[in-house]
Amino acid sequence: MWSLVALIIGSTIGSGIFSLPQNVASAAGPGAMLIGWVLSGVGMLAIAFVFQVLAVRRPHLDAGVYSYVRAGLGDYIGFASGWGYWLGSVIAQVGYATLFFNTIGHYVPVFGPDHPVATAVAVSALTWTIFAVLSRGVKQAAFMNAVTTVAKLVPIGAFIVLVAFLGFSWERFTLDLWSTGGSTGSVFDQVQGIMLFTVWVFIGIEGASVYSKQARSRRDVGRATIIGFLTVLALLVSVSTLSYGVLTQEELAALPDNSMASVLEVVVGPWGAALISLGLCLSVLGAYVSWQMLCAEPVAMMAFDGLLPRRLGAVNIAGAPWAAQLASSVVIQITVVIFFLNETAYISMVQLATVLYLVPYxxxxxxxxxxxxRGRGFSHPHAGELFDDSGPTVSRGDNRRHLVVGVVALLYACWLFYAADLTYLLFGALAVLPGLVPYVWTRLQASERLFNTFEWAVVALLLAAAGGAVWGLSQGTLSL
Incomplete structure (x- = not known):
């Protein structure tokens, strides 16, 4: 169970927490920030409980996020969720590595912003090095993730303690509590503006569910999810709240991506920035390993279930899904080239990846x-073998609680799509659309029905949104 907890913390505490002070301050004042954390805490806790409940109610569905969606809503909806989760992980990988080398570039100029080619080469080398490690098996990668998780929590803990006792000022925190004189708009606008940032730093909370097939006990998956969530929530709220007591909102918003280092530098001097920069490098390295593990799993599971070519599900002698990992590494490499040629900003990578993760949520x-x-999802050809209509007996009281959890999580996910920038929604649809090609091809090869009624509606919406993205690109009105 503790390996699963480490996987959750390792994949969730990545780059986001280190850029959180600047990200949040760019959109909201301290008061709106606290409201945003309450909403995000409740919403993401509900989503964490969704995976915990599904892990118990559907113990035979052992491919995590993707398998739950497929069992309940149909093969294509499951495929689209797995595909979106995979692409979000790929984009997150590039964002992690970019921030990693930008931080190193502060001390080693060859990786600075004036040398994008050197950074792109370094990101590529890191990707293929991690692929080599992962091909040796899950246990080795899990051990590496556990080590980096412990190592990166030390500087984050040091930041919280040092700022709380040496730098936090209640007067500064409450100076402009609601940011009434700023350009961030009303409190509602501020809360809406920070929603995707708060979700981004929670991405990975479902990590134990993704690896549920490899867990010793299904109940360990649920326990690990809740323990991991509460740990991450405490760290995130502490970092963002304490930062407002050191610098004003305007000062925080003007900081670079590694804004946590800048905040601690104000409190204790340059050594504080160096400590946090080291923590960021360890954190991003650990997250890079976690996400390169996680993003291969949906591909392997979809190949195993016949929704992608079965060759992608190949496993080597060490038990690693090497074909899915290889495919993911190749796509990461292509994404590196595209993003660096277009000089895509880290913040744009964050927003696009977050929108793609919201699909399976x-x-x-x-x-x-x-x-x-109603006791079951939508019907489709494989409902029986997916145990859609069977599972452990659930009492009426538990079922009512599960319904409340599901409704809260569903409303929160819908709110996040509403709060998201339309640009990233359209580009997210455009990214998911190419998945139709391998999906339709494998369905035709197996003489299977392409879509059920609900899936046809989703495909129509996807085509319309992707068409809007293409039109915006052609007219020059949309860009990352």
Missing amino acids: LFSALYLVLLAA
Whole structure:
């Protein structure tokens, strides 16, 4: 169970927490920030509980996020969720590595912003090095992740203690509590503006669910999810709240990406910035390993279930899904080239990756609502073998609680899509669209029905959004 907890913390505490002071301050004042954390805490806790409940109610679904959606809503919806999760992980990888080398560039000029080619080469080398480690098996990678998780928590803990006792000023924190004189708009606008940032730093909370097939006990998956969530929430709220007591909102918003280092530098001097920069490098390295592990799993599972070519599900003698890991590494490499040629900013990578992660969150919550309300999801050809209509007996009281959890998580996911920038929604649809090609090809090869009624509606919406993205690109009105 503790390996699963380490996987959650390792994949969730990545680059986001180190840029959190600047990200949040760019959109909200201290008061709106606290409201945003309450909403995000409740919403993401509900989503964490969705995966915990589904792990118990559907113990035979052992491919995590993807398998829940597929069982409840149909093969294509499951595929789209797995595909979106995979692409989000790929983009997150590039964002992690970019921030990693930008931080190193502060001390080693060859990786500075004036040398993008050197950074791109270094990101590529890191990707293939991690691939070599992962090909040796999950246990070796999990051990590496556990070591980096412990190592990066030390500087984060030091930041919280040092700022709390040496730098935090209540007067500064409350100086402009609601940011009434700023350009960030009303409190509602401020809360809406920080939503995707708060979700980004929670991405990975479902990590234990993704690896549920490799867990010793299904109940360990649920326990690890809750323990990991509460630990991450405490760290995130502490870092963002304490920062407002050191610098004003305007000063925080003007900081570079590694803004946590700048805040600690104000409190204790340059050695504080160096400590946090070291922590960021360890954190991003650990997250890089975790996410390169995680992003291969949906590909391997979809290949195993016949939604992608079966060759992608190949496993080597060490038990590693090397074909899926190889495919993921190749796509990461292509994404590195595209993003660096377009000089895509780290913040844009964050927003796009977050939108793609929201797809499985939304559909997993919808499945739990259907499960609690009617006992099953939507019908499709493989409902029987996916145990859609069977599972452990659930009492009426537990079922009502599960329904409440599902509804809260579903409303929160819908709110996040509403709060997201339309640009990233359109580009997210454009990124998911190419998955139709291998999906339709494998379905035709197996003489299977392409889509059920619900899936046809989703495909139509996807095509419309992707068409809007193409039109915006052609007219020059959309860009990353």
